[in-house]
Amino acid sequence: MAGISFELRKVLRERTLGSIVKAFGYSAVLSAGPYLISILTLIISFYVLRPIVSSDKIVIQFGVIVTYLTAFSLILTGFSQLMITRFLADRIFEKKYEVVLPNLIGNMLLNMILAFIISLIFSVIFFKEQGAVFIILYVLVFTIMCGLWIVNVVLTGFKSYKFIVFSFAIGYITFFFFALYMARYDLAGLMFSFFVGQAVLFFLLLGYFIRTHYSDKIISFDFFDRHKIYISLILSGFFYNLGIWTDKFIFWFYPDTSIQILGPVRASIAYDIPMFLAYIAIAPGMAVFFLKLETEFADYYDRYYRAVREGATLNKIYQFGDDMILSARSVIFDTLRIQGIAFVFFLIFDTLLFKIFKLSLLYIPLFHVLMVGTYLQLIFMTLLAILNYFDRRREALYLSILFAVSNAVFTYASILLGPYFYGYGYVISLFISDLLAIILLRRFLDEIHYQTFMLI
Amino acid sequence: MIELLNQNRKIDVLLIAEGTYPYIRGGVSTWIHDLITGISEKNFGVVFLGSRPEDYEGIKYKLPDNLVYLSADYLFNYERTTLLHERNANKENFKYIETLHKWFKENIDKNVDLPEKIKKLEFYLKEVKEEDFLFSREAWNFIIDMYTEYAEETPFIDYFWTIRNIHAPIWVVAKIASRVPDCDIVHSPSTGYAGFLASLISYHKKIPFILTEHGIYTRERKIDLLNVDWLVDKRLFFQRDLGEVDHIRNLWIRFFESIGKFIYHASKIIISLFDDARKIQISYGADPDKCIVIPNGVDVEGFFQALKNRPNEIPKVITLLGRVVPIKDIKTFIKAMRIVVNKLPQAEGWIVGPTDEDPEYYEECKRLVEVYNLENNVKFLGFQNPKDIFPKTGILTLTSISEGMPLVILEGFAAGLPAVATDVGSCRQLIYGGLNEEDINIGKAGEVVPIANPEKLANAYIELLTDEEKWNAYQKSALTRVNKFYRKEQFLDNYRKIYKEVLT
Numbered sequence: 006m007a008g009i010s011f012e013l014r015k016v017l018r019e020r021t022l023g024s025i026v027k028a029f030g031y032s033a034v035l036s037a038g039p040y041l042i043s044i045l046t047l048i049i050s051f052y053v054l055r056p057i058v059s060s061d062k063i064v065i066q067f068g069v070i071v072t073y074l075t076a077f078s079l080i081l082t083g084f085s086q087l088m089i090t091r092f093l094a095d096r097i098f099e100k101k102y103e104v105v106l107p108n109l110i111g112n113m114l115l116n117m118i119l120a121f122i123i124s125l126i127f128s129v130i131f132f133k134e135q136g137a138v139f140i141i142l143y144v145l146v147f148t149i150m151c152g153l154w155i156v157n158v159v160l161t162g163f164k165s166y167k168f169i170v171f172s173f174a175i176g177y178i179t180f181f182f183f184a185l186y187m188a189r190y191d192l193a194g195l196m197f198s199f200f201v202g203q204a205v206l207f208f209l210l211l212g213y214f215i216r217t218h219y220s221d222k223i224i225s226f227d228f229f230d231r232h233k234i235y236i237s238l239i240l241s242g243f244f245y246n247l248g249i250w251t252d253k254f255i256f257w258f259y260p261d262t263s264i265q266i267l268g269p270v271r272a273s274i275a276y277d278i279p280m281f282l283a284y285i286a287i288a289p290g291m292a293v294f295f296l297k298l299e300t301e302f303a304d305y306y307d308r309y310y311r312a313v314r315e316g317a318t319l320n321k322i323y324q325f326g327d328d329m330i331l332s333a334r335s336v337i338f339d340t341l342r343i344q345g346i347a348f349v350f351f352l353i354f355d356t357l358l359f360k361i362f363k364l365s366l367l368y369i370p371l372f373h374v375l376m377v378g379t380y381l382q383l384i385f386m387t388l389l390a391i392l393n394y395f396d397r398r399r400e401a402l403y404l405s406i407l408f409a410v411s412n413a414v415f416t417y418a419s420i421l422l423g424p425y426f427y428g429y430g431y432v433i434s435l436f437i438s439d440l441l442a443i444i445l446l447r448r449f450l451d452e453i454h455y456q457t458f459m460l461i
Numbered sequence: 462m463i464e465l466l467n468q469n470r471k472i473d474v475l476l477i478a479e480g481t482y483p484y485i486r487g488g489v490s491t492w493i494h495d496l497i498t499g500i501s502e503k504n505f506g507v508v509f510l511g512s513r514p515e516d517y518e519g520i521k522y523k524l525p526d527n528l529v530y531l532s533a534d535y536l537f538n539y540e541r542t543t544l545l546h547e548r549n550a551n552k553e554n555f556k557y558i559e560t561l562h563k564w565f566k567e568n569i570d571k572n573v574d575l576p577e578k579i580k581k582l583e584f585y586l587k588e589v590k591e592e593d594f595l596f597s598r599e600a601w602n603f604i605i606d607m608y609t610e611y612a613e614e615t616p617f618i619d620y621f622w623t624i625r626n627i628h629a630p631i632w633v634v635a636k637i638a639s640r641v642p643d644c645d646i647v648h649s650p651s652t653g654y655a656g657f658l659a660s661l662i663s664y665h666k667k668i669p670f671i672l673t674e675h676g677i678y679t680r681e682r683k684i685d686l687l688n689v690d691w692l693v694d695k696r697l698f699f700q701r702d703l704g705e706v707d708h709i710r711n712l713w714i715r716f717f718e719s720i721g722k723f724i725y726h727a728s729k730i731i732i733s734l735f736d737d738a739r740k741i742q743i744s745y746g747a748d749p750d751k752c753i754v755i756p757n758g759v760d761v762e763g764f765f766q767a768l769k770n771r772p773n774e775i776p777k778v779i780t781l782l783g784r785v786v787p788i789k790d791i792k793t794f795i796k797a798m799r800i801v802v803n804k805l806p807q808a809e810g811w812i813v814g815p816t817d818e819d820p821e822y823y824e825e826c827k828r829l830v831e832v833y834n835l836e837n838n839v840k841f842l843g844f845q846n847p848k849d850i851f852p853k854t855g856i857l858t859l860t861s862i863s864e865g866m867p868l869v870i871l872e873g874f875a876a877g878l879p880a881v882a883t884d885v886g887s888c889r890q891l892i893y894g895g896l897n898e899e900d901i902n903i904g905k906a907g908e909v910v911p912i913a914n915p916e917k918l919a920n921a922y923i924e925l926l927t928d929e930e931k932w933n934a935y936q937k938s939a940l941t942r943v944n945k946f947y948r949k950e951q952f953l954d955n956y957r958k959i960y961k962e963v964l965t
Contacts, residue, residue: 316616319608455601458621460547 038170039157041288044281046177047071048362050184054195057188067195069272070143076250078150081123082116083246085155087238090162092228106218107225113155113211114224120151131269135192142196149203156210164299168213176206192267241402245389248409249382252416252431253280259420262427276427278364279372283379286351290344290383297336298390305329306394313457322454330450333391340387344380351376374428381435388442392449400445408438465524465531472506472530472644474960475662479510479655483524483531484517487784488868489650489675492757498525499953503960506530506644508637510630510655512537534637536630536654550593555603558589562607565719575726580664585635594628612708623709627716634658638665646960649728650675652721660727669963672728673755674742676865676886722746729963734866735887736895755959756887756896757866758952761943763848764875768940770852771877775932777808779881779922780854782847782869783861785816785823790860790883792829793915797860799833800919805926810839813850851876855926861885862912874943879935880907881921894938896946906939 047068054064089112093105124147128140135143160169180202187194228234256262256273263271309325317325351358355369385408392400416430449456476482482493497505505528511517514535524531561579578584594600604624612620634654638661648671649659656672663670725731725747732755733739739752779801783789791812798810816823823841830839842850847869851857857873857880864886871891873880882888887895892907894900908921925932 313618316618318614319605319617320613322617452598455598456547458618459596459598459601 038166039173041285042170042173042177043075044285046181048281050181052363053181054184054188057185058191058195063192063195065272066192066267066270067199069266069270069277070192070196071199072272072277073270074143074147074150076253077124078120078147078154079246080243080250081120082151082154082158083243084239085112085116085242086158086246087242088234089155089228090159091238092234093159094162095233096227102218103220103222104225104227106215106220107222108228109156109159109214109218111224111226112228113152115226116155117148117152121148124148132267135268138193139196142193142200146196146200146203149200149207153203153207153210156207156214160210160214165213165217169210172206172209172213175209176202178202179205235398237398237402241398241405244402244405244409248405248412248434251409251412252434253277255413255416255420255430256427259417262420275368275371279368279375279428282358282362282372283375286347286376287344287379287383289347290340290380291386293343294336294340294383294387294390297332297339298387298394302329302332302336302391302394305332310457326453330453333446333450336391337384337387340383344383348376348380371428374432378428378431378435381432381439384439385435385442388439388446392442392446395449395453397445397449400442400449404438404442404445407441408434411437465528466642467529470504470529472642473503473646475506475508475530475641475644475647477508477510477647477649477655477659479651479653480512481650482507482509483520483522484509484511484533486521488865490522491868492675493650494522494525495949496953496956497528499949500957500960501525501527503527504529506642507532508641508658509533510634510637510658511535514538530642532637532641534633536633537626538633546592546596548592548597550589550597550599552599554588554593555597555599558603559606565722566715575723579723580661580727582635582639582661582665585632585661586639591629591632594632595625612712615708619709620712623712627713630654631657635661638662644668646671646963648673649724652724653717654720656724656728657720660724663727669729670727671730671732671959671963672724673732673734674738674865675734676863718745725751730959732959735890737887737890738865754896755952755955756947757868757871758947758949759868759871759875759943760949761875761947764851764872767848767851767876772852775855775926775929776853777805777926778811778854779808779856779858779926780811780813780850781858781860782813782850782873783859784814784818785812785826785841786819787822788861788863789814790862790913791822791826793913793918794858794860795826795829795833795835795839796915797918797922798835798839800915801922801926802835802838804923808838808922808926810835811842811850811854812840813842813845813847815844816841847872848876851878854878855932856881856907856922858918858922859883859885859888860912860918864888866891871943871947874906874939874947877936877940879925879932879939881918881925882907882909883912883918884909885912891942891947894942900942900946903941903945904934904938906935906942 051064051068055061058064089109093108096102096104096108121144124144125140128143132140132143157169180198183198183201184195187198190197253273253276256276257271259273262276263273266272305325305328309322309329312322312325352373355372356366359366359369359372385404389401389404392404411434412431414430415434419426419428419430476493476497478490478493481487482490493507505525507528507530509532511533512535557578561576564576578588604621607624608615608617608620631654634657638658641662643666646669647659647662647666649656650673652672652674659670659672662668722745725742725745728751730753731742731747731751732753733742734754734756736754739754742752743749779798781789781791781794785791794810794812798808801808801810812826827841830836851873854873855878857870857878859867859870859880859882861867861883862885866887867882870880870882870888874891880888880892882892889895889909892909893905894903908925910917910921925935
């Protein structure tokens with residue numbers, strides 16, 4: 006499955022407009038596939054299920070609960086995501102293939118056990134009124150999602166994109182069809198369907214991982230070895246995921262911008278729905294970013310480091326370094342460009358889009374603001390990805406913390422300033438983070454040769 | 462790391478042993494051991510400089526009582542616990558390094574005194590620190606500039622690591638110099654990093670520094686460098702001038718030449734083992750007034766029994782005493798043996814010495830023996846006591862392509878064995894006599910032949926094994942020469958005198 010860039014390049018080599026569209030579509034599915042599949046399935050099921058369940062409220066409750074589960078599971082596993090991917094990649098580099106599977110399982114179980122305990126305590130305290138069935142389903146879904154993210158991030162790291170997309174599709178189709186029947190049991194029925202869908206997805210990914218990695222051990226915890234992991238990765242994974250959700254949390258829990266949904270669970274309909282749409286709107290940018298990073302940039306990157314290792318002259322190293330930097334630039338600029346076009350497209354067709362989804366046109370101004378925000382978040386992802394390519398862990402950590410903190414501060418400020426300013430907090434936070442990311446990336450690239458030789 | 466310390470006794474002479482005593486057996490180690498045990502009235506200290514800790518198995522000698530201090534440090538121990546950090550160093554100081562480089566480049570052959578700054582420890586410990594050299598932007602720019610100026614065509618990574626690897630030990634050495642205990646004299650048996658350390662100690666503590674050069678370090682390094690295979694010249698054939706040595710090798714050679722010059726400057730007395738070596742030292746920049754020759758000596762009485770045990774007739778055995786490594790050129794010996802056996806089928810060639818140092822070379826030698834069909838004539842005996850081997854031997858031989866002063870020839874002499882050796886190191890002086898008129902008049906104690914010439918070697922062997930009269934004459938000269946000029950007591954007395962002399 007690792008040959009994605011190769012396949013993409015093969016398609017691109019045909020050099021026709023059609024082939025570009027094909028490669029672009031292909032990489033759109035691979036890069037944005039999982040999140041598009043989940044968001045779209047949930048949105049579609051929202052409209053399909055409404056007539057089946059007893060009241061609209063239940064579908065809304067379900068949607069919000071799923072959002073919560075996603076947010077908290079991503080943040081909780083954020084501690085592990087980058088760390089374990091790097092840990093396993095390092096072991097593969099050392100050719101210790103047999104430790105990969107047991108450590109993945111070890112880390113995954115660790116996250117799942119933590120998830121189980123935390124969600125159990127949480128739901129017993131806050132969801133007493135919803136009853137035992139709800140509590141059990143809530144805990145199960147949360148636990149399985151935490152396991153799911155770990156396997157998913159590692160498989161993504163190993164570039165098994167195709168299988169991931171396939172599994173997400175199967176998982177969410179399963180959910181959808183279960184839900185059609187189970188919706189008559191209200192919230193518990195929907196939760197159960199979601200659990201089944203997530204379980205199918207989880208076991209598909211896990212099964213794939215087990216099938217492709219051999220080991221005679223089932224579980225191990227080598228990743229607790231302080232010398233084999235990077236604390237900076239643990240923290241930056243956490244802060245990055247926290248940052249993504251910070252503005253949402255604030256909108257959910259600020260009294261004026263939210264309503265109570267279920268127990269302590271609150272939602273901000275005014276903020277959440279435009280946000281969802283704004284996230285869908287960056288799919289084109291993600292596709293281009295993925296395409297450029299995986300095909301062009303990866304090539305130049307390899308060429309530079311190969312020249313360094315295999316004894317090229319300094320002139321060649323300089324030249325390959327320049328090529329690589331230009332390529333990094335073009336990854337960023339092409340992503341910006343395509344997303345810019347997509348941005349205009351969404352601006353033009355915003356009313357139409359809102360009508361299709363039967364949404365109130367009142368959300369459109371906020372949607373515009375949030376689209377700028379997700380646009381900037383896309384750039385942030387791009388810059389972080391390039392920094393991570395160069396293993397700039399410290400910079401990635403600073404940026405993640407900055408993003409999380411500034412998002413909290415500015416979002417809160419934007420709420421205090423009134424509805425007219427909603428969304429600007431998120432935008433400004435990302436604008437600052439992007440700016441700093443560009444400065445740090447530039448500073449690194451300016452002395453990349455020094456860094457490469459003297460500091461390894 | 463300090464291995465041994467007897468603080469109650471002050472160190473009289475501090476010896477600096479680079480890759481030798483007491484962790485490795487061999488010529489220089491034996492020399493150090495003999496010196497310490499021989500001059501028992503003085504207290505010695507040894508600073509051992511190794512490459513990496515894993516290269517050594519442990520102490521190989523019974524340490525004498527008058528060795529009161531022993532420390533072990535490693536020049537290429539790159540295990541770092543601290544995080545690497547980008548840093549900026551003082552620009553002025555790096556400018557100074559540049560000037561220094563130019564200075565050495567221009568003044569290498571002239572007798573100009575060294576810049577004061579580089580004699581001071583503070584320069585290495587405070588002004589341009591190890592971290593500055595390893596991690597700073599200035600160091601990077603410096604390397605880039607040097608590369609662009611001198612080595613643009615060479616693989617940059619090789620150049621980069623060469624620069625790092627040759628310079629990094631300087632800071633290891635500077636740190637050692639700042640913490641060695643007090644002593645009266647510092648004595649180094651080689652130039653290189655050991656000699657550099659001795660020089661720094663000498664400047665820092667203001668004590669005399671004596672240099673004894675066994676081989677000529679700079680020259681040996683040259684031979685090593687021309688033979689190492691990790692330095693692959695990646696340039697195309699047409700990019701090279703005929704016979705040109707590529708820049709990285711030149712860099713090492715120049716570095717050791719510069720350091721050698723620094724050390725010659727620092728030392729109060731420069732000792733060589735034989736006269737040719739003295740001439741080479743002078744050609745590398747040593748002040749002729751400081752240069753003297755003190756040959757090694759052997760324990761002649763110790764070989765008396767071996768001499769007495771000799772059978773009446775000359776055994777048809779040629780013994781090569783040495784490690785089975787390329788520098789000893791065992792292959793030429795095997796080839797020569799083929800020619801000898803053609804004439805004298807009963808002749809045998811014994812190779813006496815450890816075979817585990819270069820297993821690959823050993824395998825090649827064994828295969829060569831098979832190919833030449835010499836399984837019954839050429840034998841690898843491993844490590845043996847020379848005193849047992851000498852009486853069963855007719856000729857002692859050395860086929861090395863490089864030697865300093867091979868003690869084994871003198872030991873053979875003491876046991877009544879003529880020698881056939883290649884024309885390296887002091888072999889000519891030992892075998893033909895060369896210390897003075899009197900020495901020459903004693904006559905030949907064997908034959909000297911060119912290196913890597915099996916035919917000439919074989920002819921010398923055959924002649925000596927078949928001409929009893931000649932053999933007897935050579936034996937007589939051998940015994941006379943070793944007794945007159947190369948007794949251990951004479952050697953020790955010379956050093957006693959020198960130690961006394963430098964202190965007054």
